[in-house]
Each structure stands twice: as structure tokens, then as C-alpha cells.
Amino acid sequence: MNNKEKLRKAGLRPTKQRMIIADILLDGINRHFTAENLQNEINSSGNSMSIATIYNCLKKFRNCGLIKQVESSKDTAIFDTNINQHHHFLDEETGKLIDIENDEVNLHKLPKIPQGYLNNGVEVLIKIKKQI
Amino acid sequence: MNNKEKLRKAGLRPTKQRMIIADILLDGINRHFTAENLQNEINSSGNSMSIATIYNCLKKFRNCGLIKQVESSKDTAIFDTNINQHHHFLDEETGKLIDIENDEVNLHKLPKIPQGYLNNGVEVLIKIKKQI
DNA sequence: TTTTACTTTAAAATCGTTCTAAACTACTTG
DNA sequence: CAAGTAGTTTAGAACGATTTTAAAGTAAAA
16 A cells, blocks of 8 residues: 555545655654654655644644654654554663564553553553663 | 651752752652642642742752653653652543552563663553543 | 852743644545 | 635744753852
């Protein structure tokens, strides 16, 4: 399925700007990035786009499940092209994230989900720091 | 150990402002809060403090391990008085966090920590959503 | 004491992100 | 295809959380 079809399937109009972003993000390679990172990539691909459009687009893509947003207390939002359930190592010093595939973690015993709620995804974060 | 001693032990001068905050936060009760939440509590305790001082103090307290900061992609930083290793339920709609004690989760099989790094804490986040 | 280093403060600045409202474009319906 | 309409993009302004500034204040050391 090409990117135009992916966008349509997600209920998004395949505009010129969304196609540029889809071509960068939906190439099957897993990466973590910020809005600013993406703008730089757009620029180096010879295109350009308002930062407002980039934010709009990232929000739409995320809400449609084309990308994920990482839970992180950094000051900048971090997005992830890996949309499968998976986990992360986090180097708190540098903010660097490394993917952990789902099958590398085995969670026995989970707590009971609070009354009236449904489980909507489990994320394991392993904080790491450089050895000295 | 009283709060003055706790601050000294953490390497922090027990100033008037830090004592006011310590008296609110270090009462043994686990809670999640923002800088603004704390300012409101300071105000209702009959005191007042510059917001810059509150941020300074929260950063110092966190760096000394007197409180923790929660990994969260909300726009406001969320702090936690529970400094033991523990986990969270997160309602992504509302941002509400609920503690999960460490012994309610059992992680068999963890991935190998990347070369040159040390494990610095594991956090499990269970995203939940309201049943409809 | 006197000195020195650290802390607090109000106000300004910064930075990521969202809003505004006007121009533009994709899609729908006739 | 033509015309309408609903959704999209944009630059720039606005916003809100947090940090910086620099001057005044305070705790601890000498």
C-alpha cells in the first residue's frame, strides 16, 4: 500500500504537505524525532513547510495511529514511527531513546485495572546511565 | 528525622522557602502535583513564594532524590512524592495518574542493558481509558 | 564579625506549541 | 466539468510553562 492509500485509509486527505511528511516518516524504518527534527528533514529533502503545518500533521498522524508519541518528560514532544507495542531504554542525561521489542520483555503479574477502565497499552521504560 | 535534617542530609541549605515546601511535600503522603498545584498549596497555607523559587526548589529536590519527576508527555511537569520504585496507571484523556506499587508488577525477562550503560530504574506505565 | 557563597525575587526573556483568520486546495454534487 | 463546501495551509501573533537576569537578601564559613 502506498502512502496516498495509507493516508486515505486513515481518513486523512492526501495533501501535498502530508505526502511529503508521509514519504519521510512511513518508510518502515523505526525512529524517534521531534517536530524540529522533521522540519530539518523536510528542508534537506528540498521542500519547506510552515511549522504550524508540521505540528498539525504530527497531531493528525498520531491521532490516526500512523505514528506514536513517546511519554517523556523532556521539554519537546518526541514521536516514534514504531507503532507496535514496544518499550524503551532512556538515557536521562542525553534524552536518547532506544527501542526494546515487545518480546524482549515479559511481564508476569499485572495489577488489576481500576474499576470502569480498560487497559490501553503497557509501556516499560528502563532508565539507563553511562557507566563511569 | 525532621525536615531541616532531611534538607541538610540532601546537601541543601534549609532556607525558609525550602522548609515551607518540605513541610508540604515530605509528609509521607504520596501525591502527584505540578508547580502550580504546589503554589496553590503554599498560598493556602498562608505563605507565598515566587514561582521561580518554586521551580528552583522542585529541581533541587528532584536532583537530590527528595521527590521524583514523572515521565509524561503532558505540557506541565508532574512531580511525585513517592520516591520508591513504583509504576503508574495513566488515563491519557485526563492525565490522571494512579500509583502501582512495585510488588504489584512482576517483570520476568528484561532485555540486556546496552553496552557501557547501567540500569537506573524500571518504570511500567499502563495506559487506561474509561469504559463506555 | 566580616566575608563568601548561595538563595530569592519580580520581571523579562525564551521556547515549544497552538491559535487566528485569510488564502488555498481537495473533494462532492449537480 | 462547474460550482460549492468543507477541510487545509500559512505567517505571524499569542500562549503558557519554564528559565534567565541581576539586584537584594540570607546562611554558613572564616
